[in-house]
Amino acid sequence: MxxxxxxxxxxxxxxxxxxxxxxxxxxxxxxxxxxxxxxxxxxxxxxxxxxxxxxxxxxxxxxxxxxxxxxxxxxxxxxxxxxxxxxxxxxxxxxxxxxxxxxxxxxxxxxxxxxxxxFHDHLEAQREHGVRVITHPDWRWQRCDIKSTNLLPNVLAAQAAREAGAYEALLYLPDGTLLEGSRTSCFAVLGGKLLTAPAAPNILPGITRALVLRLARQQGVAVEERVFRVADLPHVTELFLTGTTSEILPIVQVDNQVIGNGQPGPITRSLQRAYRQLVDAL
Ligand SMILES: Cc1ncc(COP(=O)(O)O)c(C=O)c1O
Incomplete structure (x- = not known):
């Protein structure tokens, strides 16, 4: 390349x-x-x-x-x-x-x-059909808001995902709080609201995350920067990753838990369209 x-x-x-x-x-x-x-x-x-x-x-x-x-x-x-x-x-x-x-x-x-x-974007089919992810303990330090090159915990989690045939690893705290992926932010639709972990020292404030929050609010989606947990996954209707190269990537399965009806949901789709419009207007 x-x-x-x-x-x-x-x-x-x-x-x-x-x-x-x-x-x-x-x-x-x-x-x-x-x-x-x-x-x-x-x-x-x-x-x-x-x-x-x-x-x-x-x-x-x-x-x-x-x-x-x-x-x-x-x-x-x-x-x-x-x-x-x-x-x-x-x-x-x-x-x-x-x-x-x-x-x-x-x-x-x-x-x-x-x-x-x-850059050759190989994710088009995954953006359309969704990906599988795994959960993985968060072994990182207490300043994940700094985009530092100390990425060993991220590397180990990403490798565990790869070996499980999954796209990404969602990192969780000992109480089951899901924070973000090894190289992506994570959003869930729960009870009709779009949730993502609040900007705090335990996550990276993703640039794509901030854009998606803005797009969702523009679309009139109820948005809350609030954590969700592994135990919430059976009730989550949509789940997706965001990141600079991933863009907006639907998740259809976490470990053995199918998300919603196993298809990318309407809020995810509508945000993907808005994201594409911005890129096309660049
Ligand atoms: C831990 C982590 N979270 C989230 C992201 C997504 O951030 P951005 O949207 O700025 O690419 C990244 C990107 O590298 C990351 O490493």
């Missing part, structure tokens, strides 16, 4: 991109990231993603401020290399020190890495 990287502003093919072994992103996961979808050469919700990147950087006290330069560099790579359907991955790390120490370097020099890669 065609992919162009940029490291501190220097462009090269992604396969040739290298970072120093002492980079703190590599040693400690001392880094934050973003993933942005590009449709027909245009980044979708770019400013929202940059704003979240800024919040993540502030939260880990990483002194990177060149958002205007970053925006221009990303747009230039998309334009000059003629990317149409693509994703942009951006990662900012706290850079390297002369040796490995947990504490911040005295004068950190952040490393800016991004790449733009062609």
């Amino acid at each position: 065609r992919a162009i990287a940029s490291i501190n502003g220097e462009c090269l093919p992604l396969a040739e991109a290298r970072v120093p072994a002492l980079d703190r992103g590599f040693l400690f996961g001392d880094a934050v990231y973003e993933v942005i979808r590009v449709y027909r050469g245009k980044p979708f919700l770019f400013e929202e993603h940059l704003a979240r990147l800024r919040r993540s950087l502030d939260a880990i006290r990483l002194p990177y401020t060149d958002f205007d330069g970053l925006r221009q560099r990303v747009l230039r790579v998309i334009r000059e290399h003629g990317f149409q359907e693509a994703i942009v991955y951006i990662q900012i790390t706290r850079g390297s020190d002369v040796s490995r120490h947990h504490v911040f370097p005295e004068h950190p020099v952040p490393l800016e890495f991004f790449y733009v890669e062609e």
Whole structure:
């Protein structure tokens, strides 16, 4: 797949991109990231993603401020290399020190890495018919609102889903509260209301989640940012995932529990249509 990287502003093919072994992103996961979808050469919700990147950087006290330069560099790579359907991955790390120490370097020099890669969307059939997911314990830390590269619990949950032949793993707390997927946000329709876990330190505030909340309110759907639990699943009539590359993906089965009538429901469908209209109008 065609992919162009940029490291501190220097462009090269992604396969040739290298970072120093002492980079703190590599040693400690001392880094934050973003993933942005590009449709027909245009980044979708770019400013929202940059704003979240800024919040993540502030939260880990990483002194990177060149958002205007970053925006221009990303747009230039998309334009000059003629990317149409693509994703942009951006990662900012706290850079390297002369040796490995947990504490911040005295004068950190952040490393800016991004790449733009062609994206082939293989999810069309799943968006139409829905996917199966599994539940998995949430083994993450207490600041999941920071989009950090510390993704080992997410990786293990995603792998468990893959090995179960499922698309995603829904992460649950010891009391059965369902928070979100390993790489997606999650919504349920319960008692006629659209529910999703409230923005709090235990979930990532998804950019797609925020958009879907807005679209649902515009459509007059009753929306509540409130948690739902594994025990609610037999009563849930619709369930879906949201994310930058997943978009809006209906869930028709969780573990052995069929959701609703086993088909994507009307609220999900109507939100999918509204999402598509926005993308088409980009
Ligand atoms: C844990 C988690 N939740 C939700 C999402 C979806 O966020 P967004 O809609 O911004 O892609 C992601 C995306 O990577 C994620 O990692």
